[in-house]
Amino acid sequence: MDNDRMMKEADKIMKMLDDMHESNPDEYKAFIEKTLKEGRQENESRRAEFRFCIRAHDTSTKLKHFINVCGFPAVPAPKTDNDPISVYGGTGIREKVGEETIVVDFLGINPKVLDEIGEDKQ
Numbered sequence: 001m002d003n004d005r006m007m008k009e010a011d012k013i014m015k016m017l018d019d020m021h022e023s024n025p026d027e028y029k030a031f032i033e034k035t036l037k038e039g040r041q042e043n044e045s046r047r048a049e050f051r052f053c054i055r056a057h058d059t060s061t062k063l064k065h066f067i068n069v070c071g072f073p074a075v076p077a078p079k080t081d082n083d084p085i086s087v088y089g090g091t092g093i094r095e096k097v098g099e100e101t102i103v104v105d106f107l108g109i110n111p112k113v114l115d116e117i118g119e120d121k122q
Helices: 003-023 025-045 111-121
Strands: 049-058 063-071 087-097 100-109
Touching: 003 025, 063 111, 100 111
Parallel strands: 063 100
Antiparallel strands: 049 063, 087 100
16 A cells, blocks of 8 residues: 555544544543553563573584574464474574674464473473
């Protein structure tokens, strides 16, 4: 969608909200509160929670690699014990520090899977 079209859509939405506010303030307030609540819940469901870090060091290349493993609710859990485990990977930071290169990546796994792994270790 191009910028002009997005601006027209935004203007239509703002006009609709202005009209709702004028004609029915209670309905407007309820709509805004519901929308904010849903947005907060959506954000909470997508928040990654750090669980542990995997560190690898390659002495020949002087590369230090850190993988931050996080519980990430947006990644679907397997439906059965025989299903593959879905993951979400993302590259974070790659920096040269002195003679070494440090790489920090993100690996998101469904929190239920990580909880089960933790229970198996105990």
